Amino acid sequence: MVEYPEYSPGLEGIIAGESAISRIDSERNRLLSRGYDLVDLTENVSFEEVAYLLLHTDLPSDSQLSDFGAQLRQQRDLTEEVLAILRSVPPFTHPMTLLRTAVSSLGHSDPDAGDDSHDANVRKAIRLLAKVPTILTTAHRLALGQTPVEPRADLDQAANLLYMLRGEEAQAYEAEAMNVSLILYAEHGFNASAFAARVTVSTLSNLYAAITSGIGALAGPLHGGANEAAMEMLLKVGSVENARPFALAAMASKAKIMGFGHREYKSGDSRVPIMKRVARQIAEATGNSLWPDVGDAIEETMIAEKGIHPNVDFPCAYAYYMMDIPIPLYTPIFVSSRISGWSAHVVEQLDNNRIIRPIHHYTGEAHRPYVPLKER
Numbered sequence: 001m002v003e004y005p006e007y008s009p010g011l012e013g014i015i016a017g018e019s020a021i022s023r024i025d026s027e028r029n030r031l032l033s034r035g036y037d038l039v040d041l042t043e044n045v046s047f048e049e050v051a052y053l054l055l056h057t058d059l060p061s062d063s064q065l066s067d068f069g070a071q072l073r074q075q076r077d078l079t080e081e082v083l084a085i086l087r088s089v090p091p092f093t094h095p096m097t098l099l100r101t102a103v104s105s106l107g108h109s110d111p112d113a114g115d116d117s118h119d120a121n122v123r124k125a126i127r128l129l130a131k132v133p134t135i136l137t138t139a140h141r142l143a144l145g146q147t148p149v150e151p152r153a154d155l156d157q158a159a160n161l162l163y164m165l166r167g168e169e170a171q172a173y174e175a176e177a178m179n180v181s182l183i184l185y186a187e188h189g190f191n192a193s194a195f196a197a198r199v200t201v202s203t204l205s206n207l208y209a210a211i212t213s214g215i216g217a218l219a220g221p222l223h224g225g226a227n228e229a230a231m232e233m234l235l236k237v238g239s240v241e242n243a244r245p246f247a248l249a250a251m252a253s254k255a256k257i258m259g260f261g262h263r264e265y266k267s268g269d270s271r272v273p274i275m276k277r278v279a280r281q282i283a284e285a286t287g288n289s290l291w292p293d294v295g296d297a298i299e300e301t302m303i304a305e306k307g308i309h310p311n312v313d314f315p316c317a318y319a320y321y322m323m324d325i326p327i328p329l330y331t332p333i334f335v336s337s338r339i340s341g342w343s344a345h346v347v348e349q350l351d352n353n354r355i356i357r358p359i360h361h362y363t364g365e366a367h368r369p370y371v372p373l374k375e376r
């Protein structure tokens with residue numbers, strides 16, 4: 001019998017694998033993807049470049065980027081099978097539920113189905129990156145009884161997503177805000193959904209199964225679902241004056257404030273200042289700073305009273321709200337970006353695979369004598 005000296009609830013602090021994809025530089029409190037600081041990336045590149053970086057390890061050259069962009073733009077259309085699923089779901093199905101089903105179904109018709117090699121998985125990831133924005137915007141418009149908007153090959157991922165959602169081109173500052181949020185959402189180490197994806201594929205299952213697992217894990221409000229939950233909470237707060245009393249009452253009742261706290265960052269999520277700046281730019285462009293102001297007031301109270309900082313979902317939530325993005329699409333938009341990180345994890349796991357199979361500390365009864373059915 002092996003001895004198990006350490007148990008950490010929620011696997012806090014447990015090293016569960018090796019990865020060369022991203023890391024937190026805790027001295028500088030910065031997130032680095034493939035060694036590049038996210039501050040530099042958000043200031044200089046498009047989400048496509050970051051997706052390429054995650055999938056191919058290096059930033060692309062000019063020609064590599066245009067080839068990658070072309071692959072994305074050519075594969076945005078949906079199959080009839082997926083469209084039939086989107087049309088047939090019960091009304092009020094949450095977009096994350098629908099997205100999980102639709103993404104899973106894409107695996108049936110993928111030209112590389114059955115090929116789980118490194119290169120085939122990268123090709124599948126690119127197809128998913130191309131199609132997920134079309135799925136989420138098409139599903140949304142169908143649910144509203146609107147005609148879906150065809151993707152536009154002249155727009156990048158961020159601008160095309162907003163275009164397909166609205167049927168008209170977004171303002172430049174909105175496309176840039178979306179671009180930054182997609183970069184910030186792309187990858188973050190061994191979080192619950194990336195880990196779920198790695199566990200799934202470690203059995204030598206396939207990329208679609210792993211991404212479907214990732215979507216399922218991301219949906220909960222303790223993970224990606226927090227951006228929607230945070231905005232629902234902000235709407236209840238409603239004003240700067242109400243922010244402190246609301247936060248104090250939540251703390252007193254031990255309720256969690258959504259969009260705050262993080263397993264890895266204890267002195268603040270490095271992505272927050274970047275997204276807060278972007279949200280302020282939207283507020284300036286729209287002439288309405290209510291939500292960043294309410295957000296800041298809650299943040300001040302949380303830090304002063306509990307030392308708990310916001311995570312990236314908090315400013316993303318109110319930035320999306322200021323761009324009139326419907327709240328149930330916030331987590332699906334997160335998926336449209338995180339596909340790149342999850343896929344990088346899937347490929348990395350398979351490149352050096354060993355099944356992920358932890359153990360547990362048994363807390364049940366030691367031994368019970370068998371009692372025949374009629375005597376129980």
Ligand code: COA
Nearest residue numbers: 010221222223226255256257258259260261262263311313
């Ligand atoms: N609001 C209020 N208190 C919070 C909090 C929040 N959002 N997040 C953490 N805390 C408190 C806990 O109540 C706990 O306090 P206690 O020690 O007095 O009981 C302490 O901080 C540690 O929290 P815990 O939930 O054990 O941390 P964790 O590492 O297991 O969980 C999260 C991390 C992210 C799941 C957690 O902070 C959370 O639920 N946040 C809200 C959801 C969210 O925004 N998720 C997105 C993450 S990117």
